[in-house]
Amino acid sequence: MKLYQTAKDTEFKLSEVPVAELRKGYQQEDNTTYTDAGELFVVYLDDKKIFQEWEGFGGAFTESAADVLNRMSAESQRKMMEAYFHPEKGIGYNFCRTHINSCDFSLGNWACCETEDPELNDFNLDRDKQQIIPMIHWAKELAGEDITIFSSPWSPPAWMKTNGEMNNGGKLKQEYRQAWALYYCKYIQAMQEEGVTVSAITIQNEPAATQVWDSCVYTAEEERDFVRDYLGPTLENEGLGHIKIVCWDHNRAEAYDRAQKMYDDHGAAKYVYGIGIHWYMGDNYDNLKLINDIYPEKKIWFTEGCQECGPHIGEWKVGERYAHSMINDLNHNTSAWCDWNLFLDETGGPNHVQNLCSAPIIGDTLNDEIIFNPSYFYFGHFSKFIKRGARRVAVATTSDDIEATAFENPNGEKVMVVMNRLDRNVVYALNNLDRGCYVKMPARSIQTLVID
Numbered sequence: 200m201k202l203y204q205t206a207k208d209t210e211f212k213l214s215e216v217p218v219a220e221l222r223k224g225y226q227q228e229d230n231t232t233y234t235d236a237g238e239l240f241v242v243y244l245d246d247k248k249i250f251q252e253w254e255g256f257g258g259a260f261t262e263s264a265a266d267v268l269n270r271m272s273a274e275s276q277r278k279m280m281e282a283y284f285h286p287e288k289g290i291g292y293n294f295c296r297t298h299i300n301s302c303d304f305s306l307g308n309w310a311c312c313e314t315e316d317p318e319l320n321d322f323n324l325d326r327d328k329q330q331i332i333p334m335i336h337w338a339k340e341l342a343g344e345d346i347t348i349f350s351s352p353w354s355p356p357a358w359m360k361t362n363g364e365m366n367n368g369g370k371l372k373q374e375y376r377q378a379w380a381l382y383y384c385k386y387i388q389a390m391q392e393e394g395v396t397v398s399a400i401t402i403q404n405e406p407a408a409t410q411v412w413d414s415c416v417y418t419a420e421e422e423r424d425f426v427r428d429y430l431g432p433t434l435e436n437e438g439l440g441h442i443k444i445v446c447w448d449h450n451r452a453e454a455y456d457r458a459q460k461m462y463d464d465h466g467a468a469k470y471v472y473g474i475g476i477h478w479y480m481g482d483n484y485d486n487l488k489l490i491n492d493i494y495p496e497k498k499i500w501f502t503e504g505c506q507e508c509g510p511h512i513g514e515w516k517v518g519e520r521y522a523h524s525m526i527n528d529l530n531h532n533t534s535a536w537c538d539w540n541l542f543l544d545e546t547g548g549p550n551h552v553q554n555l556c557s558a559p560i561i562g563d564t565l566n567d568e569i570i571f572n573p574s575y576f577y578f579g580h581f582s583k584f585i586k587r588g589a590r591r592v593a594v595a596t597t598s599d600d601i602e603a604t605a606f607e608n609p610n611g612e613k614v615m616v617v618m619n620r621l622d623r624n625v626v627y628a629l630n631n632l633d634r635g636c637y638v639k640m641p642a643r644s645i646q647t648l649v650i651d
Contacts, residue, residue, distance in 0.1 A: 200650045205576040207515050207643035212576045240627040241597045244605055246613050248593035251534045253606060255294025255347050256582035258538035263304035263549050265330035267542040270564040279560055279569055283541060284341040290579035293342055293587055294535050299352040299386050303412035303554045304540055308365045310356035311386060317378040322385045324393060332393050349399035351448060353413035355379050368409030368416045376425060380433035387439055399443035401475050401502060402426060407449055412552045419460035422446060423467045431470030443472035448502050451476045451483035458490045462497060473498030478524050487531035501528050505539035506557035510547035515643060517557060518573030522618045522645055525581050529591060529604045580647045584614045601627060613650040
């Protein structure tokens with residue numbers, strides 16, 4: 200067994216820790232008594248009970264992320280990209296997002312077809328080719344494996360919308376529903392010509408939100424009808440029926456209602472692979488369980504989450520927020536987890552409406568300094584060790600004070616992630632089908648155990 204640890208106010212950052220050293224003083228020769236253990240927790244791991252298959256971890260190739268990367272020195276750029284995508288030097292990202300047209304983390308509003316033309320004759324990826332596509336190719340080279348790419352629109356072009364602009368909500372004009380369905384196809388085909396395979400699309404980023412940035416509003420019924428009558432059939436007609444469609448792409452709070460409206464319509468449901476969720480409106484993990492209980496054939500993807508309101512450099516609670524969400528999303532049947540921006544600068548941008556946020560890696564473009572936020576290390580406790588094709592296995596804890604999830608990788612090794620958000624050290628007994636050991640966890644820490 201190997202054990203990796205990240206702990207607040209220590210040198211441990213995704214560091215391998217000798218297991219024997221952690222047992223010292225807590226396991227007696229007869230395995231029955233403890234010394235100075237304090238409260239003992241038990242974590243039960245049952246790798247005979249198997250759940251969902253894992254599809255990947257990653258983040259978003261936004262124009263802002265690419266811009267930050269390109270404002271750093273060549274050496275810093277290499278280190279930043281390796282930190283995410285290299286399987287040994289980094290944390291093994293292989294599931295990433297792109298935006299169709301601009302999003303708030305772009306340098307301004309732009310679309311792939313600015314000309315009002317339902318045939319989309321002027322469609323192009325000129326803006327993507329400047330910074331986004333080169334970053335994707337570099338990531339693919341570093342990863343050494345295929346990176347699953349899914350793509351999401353924040354807004355149709357202004358000429359397709361009821362409010363005549365990409366920002367501030369508005370809706371898709373009915374007369375442009377077919378043209379908009381074709382737009383996704385044009386994007387997928389154009390990306391393929393650039394050597395980038397898009398495997399999936401979400402219908403609309405945050406369709407219930409009128410934002411001051413790029414946004415477009417759909418009711419559940421409008422989203423359902425668009426998929427059933429336009430997007431699904433158009434993908435099939437264009438030879439793209441294999442592309443996965445993910446609905447909702449918004450908070451867990453309303454996820455059940457959106458799933459129910461989409462999946463109970465068989466004409467729409469046949470086109471839809473699963474539902475995407477965000478974290479900006481409470482935990483609501485029971486909603487995910489309910490969706491999986493009723494529609495077990497449909498997947499659940501976590502498609503976006505970040506810490507809002509600035510860069511939050513060095514804030515430990517942000518890392519804990521990530522791990523709390525990841526553990527609970529995974530335990531409630533999520534099969535992929537995608538962070539938001541790969542990189543942001545020292546301000547938490549750039550963002551064309553100043554909706555500044557945090558990212559696991561901050562590029563201090565003023566000093567050419569790479570800042571690894573705690574969220575980077577917390578994320579890595581999952582993405583570096585849980586491999587694509589892994590299956591979740593049963594894990595339970597005797598206390599809400601520690602949280603855990605576990606997977607079995609395709610090679611048979613078991614990976615368990617445990618988090619302690621308490622301000623004190625704890626000890627837990629790992630019980631893996633009546634085999635196990637005792638492990639000490641520092642205060643405010645996270646551990647990954649890799650069990651042969």
